[in-house]
Amino acid sequence: MKTTLPPGGLASRAVVGYGPAAGVTKTLSITTSMRLAPTWTGLGALLRTRTIAHALPRSLALGLATVALVLTSAVTAQAASGTPIGNVDKVVATDGGIRITGWAWDPDTTAAVTVSIAAGGKTTQVKANTQRADVARVYSAAGTARGFSTVVPATAGTHDVCVTAGNVGAGSKKAFACRTVSVGSRPATAKTTVAAPSTSTRPNGSNTGVPAGVSLKRHDGDLVITKAGTVISGLDIRGFVDVRAPKVTIKNSIIRGRTPDGSIALVAVRSNAYSLTIEDSELAPVKASPYIDGLHGMNITARRLDISNVIDSVHIYGNNVLVEDSWLHDNAHFTKDPRWGGKPSHDDSVQIQRGSNVTLRGNSISGAYNAALMVTQDSGAVANLTVAGNWLDGGACVANIKKMKSAPTKVLLTDNVFGRNARYPNCGVKVPATYPLTMQRNVFDNGKSVPRTA
Structure with a gap:
């Protein structure tokens, strides 16, 4: 059977809304029962069974012949009673x-x-x-x-x-x-009390994103929010969100984006005149792209977010940003990224280009190739940065403060637990030796203290 199926599946969140020729093609032989259990290339084994109702020609010998059908619409997954x-x-x-x-x-x-x-x-x-x-x-x-x-x-x-x-x-x-x-093996250590992050429960798929039982309404297209005090709730947004007003709230929603025209974020606040509170929501593009980040900007309060499948999960270039109790994980990564001249992506979980009064608290942050926390100061000074009570892992070094003409000021890393999956072993915090940095009670997951690495 030759079928043209929509792309994606549960893992990529691409389920509906695509034309019939957007997917992969595989030739299958089937009997006239039409009960299929294929594994489609690129989809994994996520939708194990699909039932296709189709009127067969009367001349077809039942139970013996095979057919070649070309589906002209998206296949709808249906489950009959029986095996889970x-x-x-x-x-x-x-x-x-x-x-x-x-x-x-x-x-x-x-x-x-x-x-x-x-x-x-x-x-x-x-x-x-x-x-x-x-x-x-x-x-x-x-x-x-x-x-x-x-x-x-x-x-x-x-x-x-x-x-x-x-x-x-x-x-x-x-x-x-x-x-x-x-x-992996773990080195023997003396009994150590590991510093507890600020929240007793590590953020994961069960306590971030859209809460169970919330009904979502599909919205096709970008959202440009221009009215102060707007509240967006319960939407499944197949586009990008551009906040152009103060005191905007987004909650209980999924933002998936679309095919990008250039570099863009799923949700962005681009001016000091605008502000956003975003809670209990998921940011995950339908399809990973080297041009799509998660959350961009300034004047943002973000709580209990689930952000994945993007290059930079959070990209800060302004003041007054709080990210707490959120799950930043499974970044998109490309070995040949056009934004980096065909070299590998420099994906970060949190990148701070400039800004003051920035707090990361009680988050689970992992899955980036470059760094879980990257402080660049590429577009201005960074000051009053607090990173407290997080679970941090991944990257070349888990946290990296870039050497610039001047050091960021009033930077505090306290009570964080660092994983040991950085590409450079035991590189928890990479920072120039002359930079002032307050580090308190930061430990690796084996209880050992996290050192500075120049």
């Missing part, structure tokens, strides 16, 4: 073990699916009941609370991780393909 469906999105080594993230739904019950995870010589059971609004947009009957994300303990070494979704009613349990992951 779902996907294991990610299996990665992390602090203390292995993190497994995915979703599962059994159409025979409204209850959360019990997911069994065999790893590290033990079996762990979790409920698939965390927020996954993207699942509901494909399987409307499923609702949004179908995700799972957990860390299972594992010793150093190579482990097979096998995930199974339990079944209720018709059908049988669903075993997903096993994955293999290597967990």
